[in-house]
Amino acid sequence: MDVKSKIGIRIKELREQKNMSQKDLAYSADLDRSYIASVENGQRNISIVNIEKVSTALGVTLKEFFNNGKFDNNSTGS
Amino acid sequence: MDVKSKIGIRIKELREQKNMSQKDLAYSADLDRSYIASVENGQRNISIVNIEKVSTALGVTLKEFFNNGKFDNNSTGS
DNA sequence: TTGTAGACTTTAGTCGACA
DNA sequence: GTGTCGACTAAAGTCTACA
Numbered sequence: 481m482d483v484k485s486k487i488g489i490r491i492k493e494l495r496e497q498k499n500m501s502q503k504d505l506a507y508s509a510d511l512d513r514s515y516i517a518s519v520e521n522g523q524r525n526i527s528i529v530n531i532e533k534v535s536t537a538l539g540v541t542l543k544e545f546f547n548n549g550k551f552d553n554n555s556t557g558s
Numbered sequence: 559m560d561v562k563s564k565i566g567i568r569i570k571e572l573r574e575q576k577n578m579s580q581k582d583l584a585y586s587a588d589l590d591r592s593y594i595a596s597v598e599n600g601q602r603n604i605s606i607v608n609i610e611k612v613s614t615a616l617g618v619t620l621k622e623f624f625n626n627g628k629f630d631n632n633s634t635g636s
Numbered sequence: 637t638t639g640t641a642g643a644c645t646t647t648a649g650t651c652g653a654c655a
Numbered sequence: 656g657t658g659t660c661g662a663c664t665a666a667a668g669t670c671t672a673c674a
Contacts, residue, residue, distance in 0.1 A: 536634035
């Protein structure tokens with residue numbers, strides 16, 4: 481599984497834990513809702529600045545965001 | 559301090575631990591050397607795909623990359 | 637060995653609309 | 656509430672070159 485998908489799944493799981501809609505998250509992170517949708521579906525290569533915005537909106541630090549089994553192995557080839 | 563600078567410092571510290579030059583890292587991560595330079599100096603908003611490439615080239619997982627005091631607090635406002 | 641600059645191509649990210 | 660599409664603007668990332 482590639483990083484874009486991992487990030488998307490992580491965002492979605494944190495968002496649902498907070499009972500937020502994509503619209504809520506988009507507003508709170510100051511990003512476009514349709515963009516959040518495509519990121520969650522692993523279609524977009526999100527930048528670090530926006531990952532931080534989303535993390536903040538979800539109430540976690542970057543460290544916490546990445547402190548998850550999904551990120552225990554990189555998908556990049558050797 | 560903003561995320562772009564934190565990422566840059568983190569990359570540089572890991573790179574120096576491995577005794578790699580920017581050129582080595584660029585080659586290994588399949589990115590441009592001048593680009594690595596500007597990322598290390600906090601001038602670029604690197605994307606997640608490239609963060610993973612760099613992490614892999616540096617021999618750490620994404621989890622390890624972000625498992626660092628610098629990422630304990632987000633710089634994004636409230 | 638690293639920083640930066642300029643010109644370039646590709647993609648991130650916005651916005652409105654509709655299923 | 657979410658996915659996607661099309662058209663748009665801003666910015667990522669490449670490449671060559673020189674201090």
